[in-house]
Amino acid sequence: MASTPEENDRNSKLRSVSVDLNNDASLMIDIPDALCERDKVKFTVHTKTTLDAFQKPEFSVPRQHEDFIWLHDTLDETEEYAGLIIPPSPPKPDFESPREKMHKLGEGEATMTKEEYTKMKQELEAEYLAVFKKTVQVHEVFLQRLSSHPVLSKDRNFQIFLEYEQDLSVRRKNAKEMFGGFFKNMVKTADEVIISGIKEVDDFFDQEKTFLLDYYNKIRDATTKAEKMTRAHKNVADDYIHFSATLDSLSADESTALKMYLLKLAELFEKLRKVEGRVASDEDLKLTELLRYYMRDIQAAKDLLYRRARALADYESSNKALDKARLKSKEVQQAEEHQQLCCQKFEKLSESGKRELISFKGRRVVAFRKNLIEMAELEIKHAKSSVSLLQSCIDMLKTN
Amino acid sequence: MATEREPPPLGDAEQTDFRELEDGEDLFISTASTLESSPTSPEPASLPAEDICANSNGPQPAEISLDDDLEDLFAEATEEVSLDSPEREPILSDEPSPAITPVTPTALVTPRVEPKTIFVPAMFERSKEELEEEANGDSFDMEIVVSDPEKVGDGMNAYMAYKVTTKTSLTIFNENEFSVKRRFSDFLGLHSKLATKYMHIGYIVPPAPEKSIVGMTKVKVGKEDSSSTEFVEKRRAALERYLERTVKHPTLLHNPDVMQFLESSELPRAVSTQALSGAGILRMVNKAAEAVNKMTIKMNESDAWFEEKQQQFENLDQQLRKLHTSVESLVCHRKELSVNTAAFAKSAAMLGNSEDHTALSRALSQLAEVEEKIDQLHQEQAYADFYLFAELLSDYVRLLTAVKGVFDQRMKTWQKWQDAQAMLQKKREAESKLQFANKPDKLQQAKDEIREWEGKVQQGERDFEQISKTIRKEVGRFEKERVRDFKAVIIKYLESLVQTQQQLIKYWEAFLPEAKAIA
Numbered sequence: 001m002a003s004t005p006e007e008n009d010r011n012s013k014l015r016s017v018s019v020d021l022n023n024d025a026s027l028m029i030d031i032p033d034a035l036c037e038r039d040k041v042k043f044t045v046h047t048k049t050t051l052d053a054f055q056k057p058e059f060s061v062p063r064q065h066e067d068f069i070w071l072h073d074t075l076d077e078t079e080e081y082a083g084l085i086i087p088p089s090p091p092k093p094d095f096e097s098p099r100e101k102m103h104k105l106g107e108g109e110a111t112m113t114k115e116e117y118t119k120m121k122q123e124l125e126a127e128y129l130a131v132f133k134k135t136v137q138v139h140e141v142f143l144q145r146l147s148s149h150p151v152l153s154k155d156r157n158f159q160i161f162l163e164y165e166q167d168l169s170v171r172r173k174n175a176k177e178m179f180g181g182f183f184k185n186m187v188k189t190a191d192e193v194i195i196s197g198i199k200e201v202d203d204f205f206d207q208e209k210t211f212l213l214d215y216y217n218k219i220r221d222a223t224t225k226a227e228k229m230t231r232a233h234k235n236v237a238d239d240y241i242h243f244s245a246t247l248d249s250l251s252a253d254e255s256t257a258l259k260m261y262l263l264k265l266a267e268l269f270e271k272l273r274k275v276e277g278r279v280a281s282d283e284d285l286k287l288t289e290l291l292r293y294y295m296r297d298i299q300a301a302k303d304l305l306y307r308r309a310r311a312l313a314d315y316e317s318s319n320k321a322l323d324k325a326r327l328k329s330k331e332v333q334q335a336e337e338h339q340q341l342c343c344q345k346f347e348k349l350s351e352s353g354k355r356e357l358i359s360f361k362g363r364r365v366v367a368f369r370k371n372l373i374e375m376a377e378l379e380i381k382h383a384k385s386s387v388s389l390l391q392s393c394i395d396m397l398k399t400n
Numbered sequence: 401m402a403t404e405r406e407p408p409p410l411g412d413a414e415q416t417d418f419r420e421l422e423d424g425e426d427l428f429i430s431t432a433s434t435l436e437s438s439p440t441s442p443e444p445a446s447l448p449a450e451d452i453c454a455n456s457n458g459p460q461p462a463e464i465s466l467d468d469d470l471e472d473l474f475a476e477a478t479e480e481v482s483l484d485s486p487e488r489e490p491i492l493s494d495e496p497s498p499a500i501t502p503v504t505p506t507a508l509v510t511p512r513v514e515p516k517t518i519f520v521p522a523m524f525e526r527s528k529e530e531l532e533e534e535a536n537g538d539s540f541d542m543e544i545v546v547s548d549p550e551k552v553g554d555g556m557n558a559y560m561a562y563k564v565t566t567k568t569s570l571t572i573f574n575e576n577e578f579s580v581k582r583r584f585s586d587f588l589g590l591h592s593k594l595a596t597k598y599m600h601i602g603y604i605v606p607p608a609p610e611k612s613i614v615g616m617t618k619v620k621v622g623k624e625d626s627s628s629t630e631f632v633e634k635r636r637a638a639l640e641r642y643l644e645r646t647v648k649h650p651t652l653l654h655n656p657d658v659m660q661f662l663e664s665s666e667l668p669r670a671v672s673t674q675a676l677s678g679a680g681i682l683r684m685v686n687k688a689a690e691a692v693n694k695m696t697i698k699m700n701e702s703d704a705w706f707e708e709k710q711q712q713f714e715n716l717d718q719q720l721r722k723l724h725t726s727v728e729s730l731v732c733h734r735k736e737l738s739v740n741t742a743a744f745a746k747s748a749a750m751l752g753n754s755e756d757h758t759a760l761s762r763a764l765s766q767l768a769e770v771e772e773k774i775d776q777l778h779q780e781q782a783y784a785d786f787y788l789f790a791e792l793l794s795d796y797v798r799l800l801t802a803v804k805g806v807f808d809q810r811m812k813t814w815q816k817w818q819d820a821q822a823m824l825q826k827k828r829e830a831e832s833k834l835q836f837a838n839k840p841d842k843l844q845q846a847k848d849e850i851r852e853w854e855g856k857v858q859q860g861e862r863d864f865e866q867i868s869k870t871i872r873k874e875v876g877r878f879e880k881e882r883v884r885d886f887k888a889v890i891i892k893y894l895e896s897l898v899q900t901q902q903q904l905i906k907y908w909e910a911f912l913p914e915a916k917a918i919a
Contacts, residue, residue, distance in 0.1 A: 182575050211756050218751040223745040238731055242726040250719045253712070258883045261890055268894075340641035369918040372763060375913045383904040390898045398889060 027049045027147045029162065031140045032060075036132060041065060041093045043139055047162045053154070054163060062257065065092055067161065067168045068139055074157045082307045082345075083352030084152065085360055087145035087298035093135040098128040116245035119270075123238060123277070130281055134289065141293075201312075208357055209305055216298045224293040230288050233280035240273030261397055268393045271340075272386060279382045286375035294364055301360055308353050311346040318342040407465060422769070426445060542568040542647055544662070546640035549632045551619065552583075558620045559583045566662045572654065578663055583613070586667055587639055593657045594646070599802070602870035604878055605652070606645035607798040609638035637787060642793060648881065699814050703853045707837035709875055710807050717800045724793040731785045745771035759918045766914040770907050777903055784896040794888045796882065805876060807872055813867050817860030824853040 022028055026049060033044040044080035046060045071352045072089035075081055102124050109117055143162075146152045161168070200206040251262035318339040550564040565579040591608035596603050615631040643662075647653045661667065701707050745768045752764030832847040 001568040023749075193639040202869055207756075209788060211754075213753045215751075215756075218747070218754045222744070222751045225740065225747040229737065229740040231745045232733060232740045235733040236730065239726065243723070243730060246719065246723045246726050248826050250716075250798055253715050255712075256879060256883050257887055261887055265890055266491040278745055350698060361757065365760050365918060367759055368763070369915060372767065372918070373912065376908045380905055380912070381906040383901045383908070386901040387905070390901065392900070394891060394894045397887070397894075 022144045022147070024148060027153055029140070029143045029147050031143075032135050034132070036093075036095075039093075039267065041132075041135060043136065045143065045162060053159060059163065061162065061165060063161070063168070065090070065139070070168065071157060071161045072142070075152065075155060077304070079157075080104050081152065081155075082150070082311070083304070083349040083356065085300045085304050085356045086152075087142055087149075087295070088293075088300045090135070090138040090142045091296075093131070095131055095330060096127065097125055098131060101127070107265070112242075113245055113249060116242060119241050120238070123241060126277075127234075130284075134285070138293075164288055193220065204354060205305070205308070206348070212302055213303065216295065216302060218293055219298060220294045223288065225294050226283075226291055230280050230284040233283060235278065237276035237280055238272050238390055240269045240276060244269035244273065252372040259264040260400060262283045262399060268389060271389050275382050275386050275389070279379065282378045282382070286371045286378070290367065294367070297360070297364070301357060304353050304356060308346070308349045311342070311349045315339075315342040320326075404816075404877055416877075441568040441666045441800060480848065492608050542566065542570060544640065544647060544654075545642045546636050546643065549636055554615075556620055559585075560616075560619060560635070564634060564643065564662065572659065573663060580665055580667075582638070582661070582667065584609075584616075584635070585669070586661065587642060589667075589669075590646075590657060590661045591642075594655065597655070599805060600652070600812075602806050602867040602874060603651060604650075604799070604802050604806055604874045606642060606649070608801055609635060609642055633785065634787075634791075637791065641791070645795075645799075647880075649877075695766060706773070706807065706810070706873070707870070708802070713800055713803055713807075717797060717804075720793050720797050720800070722796060724790060727790045727793060729787060733791060734778055734782035734785060738775045738782060740769050741775035741778060745769075745775060757918075763914050765917050766911055770911045773907055774904065777900055777907075781896065781900045784893065788889050788893045792885065799878070804876070806874065810867050810871055813864050817857065819854060820856040824850065824857050827853050894902075 022030065030046055031043050035042045041064070043063050043065075044060050045063050046058075047054070048058045050057065067254075069089050072086065076086045105120050105124060106118070112120070132294045146155075146158055152158065156163055165383035167357050247262050247269065251259050251266060255377065318335070318341075322332075322335040322339045325332045462772045495608070500724045529755050538633050543566070545565045545567075547565065550561050551565075552559055552561045561581045561583050563579055564582050565577070566573070567577045569576060588608050591605070611632070613634075614629070615635070618625075618628040619632060624838045646658060647662075652658055708833050714913070747769060748764055749768035752768055755761035755764055827846065831850055837843075
């Protein structure tokens with residue numbers, strides 16, 4: 001996917017739904033290329049590094065979506081990182097929508113003129129490309145979050161992911177691991193029930209828990225509604241295509257003074273639909289994708305809270321066990337050691353968790369600010385160009 | 401039968417392709433000072449309608465019964481259409497000649513409630529003398545507004561009464577401003593009368609708005625929701641456009657039924673409109689037209705103009721329908737966009753409430769407000785899409801059906817003429833046979849019949865020529881109006897789009913500092 005300088009610029013604008021990552025020269029990752037075969041997308045992950053941990057200063061490897069999932073899950077299950085917010089795994093590439101539309105277009109081909117069909121097809125190809133670009137971006141951001149994290153960037157599995165030249169055959173979790181994962185999720189759900197009953201000792205975490213739980217629901221709802229809104233906007237833009245095409249045919253048959261009017265109107269709507277299409281896709285990227293990304297990030301933050309809550313539960317039960325042991329004067333040392341371990345673990349989690357959550361909030365606010373500003377600016381820009389297109393058409397028609 | 405028609409002094413007439421009309425044409429002039437005349441005597445009284453009934457023993461029973469059916473269709477609105485009724489006197493206005501005002505639809509349509517106003521030039525008859533007298537260029541206008549829909553009665557017998565207000569300086573009316581209350585069936589009744597009178601002689605009578613059982617039932621039952629409000633508004637606007645189009649037609653304007661409709665406070669209730677609507681009539685016209693075609697009238701078209709025009713209108717009809725479909729889809733999607741934007745606005749507001757970072761929370765609430773305003777904008781734009789464009793297109797699709805009907809009437813007129821000729825031929829043959837049969841009274845009868853049919857042939861030819869002339873004129877007028885209507889609507893529509901975009905700019909520009917204020 002060779003990019004023009006303009007595309008690069010647009011890409012870099014697209015890039016950080018999160019804040020600007022990838023500016024630490026010691027480890028720079030990007031996905032310069034990707035291939036789409038049917039359902040499978042093959043990403044080319046390109047790394048440039050000055051770190052000794054890697055064998056070469058620059059290298060590229062092919063990776064599939066499942067490899068990214070494997071990497072995420074591995075990190076998520078690493079005990080050592082329990083106190084960190086693990087960047088959310090990228091969602092599966094979803095070409096369902098444009099594919100379905102393409103199918104419908106094929107069925108309706110007979111009812112349209114050749115020009116109309118071509119335009120619709122072009123539009124759908126553009127949509128397909130947009131989905132493609134989005135999925136590349138989301139996978140890229142995932143890796144960049146990792147590379148910019150002081151702890152996670154050093155993870156061995158991460159390095160394997162970046163460097164290992166063969167196919168990562170671990171991408172298919174074997175049955176045992178799959179089951180293990182499933183079981184773990186089940187336990188987590190049961191934990192949630194238990195944990196919500198635990199009295200929180202720390203104000204900060206208490207507030208965070210309340211906030212994040214509520215915020216998650218709200219942002220999930222907002223994401224869904226935003227998606228519906230941008231999709232409806234896209235439909236309006238597509239309608240302009242048919243409108244323009246029919247005006248064109250009308251104009252061709254027309255012999256009165258109306259001919260020119262209709263022709264100009266057809267041309268106008270062809271231009272307008274491109275603007276409307278861009279409004280829809282900008283809204284999608286700046287708003288819907290922003291909300292979607294942070295929804296998943298908040299889920300990751302929630303996971304952190306649950307891990308901490310579990311550690312707290314363990315700590316509390318180890319306290320109880322110690323008391324019991326002291327009472328019975330049996331295995332006291334064991335109980336003491338266990339309690340110490342739980343305490344350390346809990347405190348480490350709390351400390352790291354607090355840090356992570358604070359920086360997360362900062363990140364979130366900056367990202368929202370950036371994207372909302374950019375969206376507002378783009379909306380203004382597009383509305384202004386619509387006005388100028390419309391006004392010049394009106395003026396032209398009025399003077400004739 | 402033909403009235404005195406003098407070639408009108410042509411002002412800056414727009415170039416049309418109907419130059420060959422000797423008796424002048426309706427010309428829309430852009431300067432009020434130019435004097436114009438357009439004798440538009442339609443002379444319905446002496447037209448074949450009479451012949452239809454009289455001809456009941458014509459040679460082709462199939463055709464006649466078809467005519468009867470058509471007549472019956474058009475008759476259903478009033479008790480009977482008496483073909484010799486006094487209303488069918490030629491409408492020659494003795495009024496002093498006013499100047500023509502240019503048509504300038506001025507009001508920007510605000511889709512919800514404001515009525516559209518159109519200034520209609522008055523068309524009239526004048527003699528040369530009157531033309532010379534008339535010098536001052538009084539600007540003339542006629543404005544019709546349909547407003548104040550009011551529910552009358554209860555339950556299934558309830559109906560909507562609309563106020564019809566006319567403002568005019570035309571002297572054919574008793575006053576300058578007057579209002580009446582009319583219900584939907586009154587409009588249908590009016591259209592039915594006009595159609596009966598004028599369609600078969602080649603006049604394009606604007607079709608009445610569609611009846612809607614579902615829509616009306618909701619209103620009767622008293623369902624006060626947005627869909628029934630929309631329905632009433634849609635109907636009100638359609639009735640207004642119908643009247644405007646009708647009075648724009650010079651002949652129809654002077655028709656006593658029209659004037660009575662606009663002026664008199666009491667109107668005899670039009671019965672039998674329950675079953676039939678404007679659309680119903682047109683459907684019948686269509687069916688009749690098909691039947692006409694099926695009879696394979698092989699008309700020797702001496703004038704290619706008619707064939708060309710018919711083809712052109714056929715194409716236009718198809719294209720307009722297609723365009724209408726695409727506009728309807730646009731309206732639907734824009735409404736959906738409006739609804740989804742409103743839903744998002746609510747969701748964003750909730751998110752803003754939940755957000756614990758103060759500045760971001762405020763910004764999100766502002767975003768919610770912006771989106772709420774934008775959803776209103778989308779809704780208004782959807783109304784503009786609909787009331788300006790979609791309704792214009794559907795009006796014209798129905799008008800084209802009336803146009804096609806008129807062309808078919810011409811074919812039928814031609815056929816009648818041919819039939820008369822055939823009959824004359826037969827009678828002549830019969831007479832020549834009788835020459836050698838020595839039956840003097842039978843011979844006399846044959847001679848009488850020949851004379852009778854000679855008369856009918858002449859009449860048939862005249863009628864055919866008349867309807868051809870009328871159609872040419874009508875098509876010219878129709879095309880001019882179509883161009884004008886479309887141009888006006890296109891500009892208005894584009895202006896509505898500009899307004900929407902400008903509002904968007906305002907809203908987002910107001911939001912931008914809020915977003916920047918997030919610290």
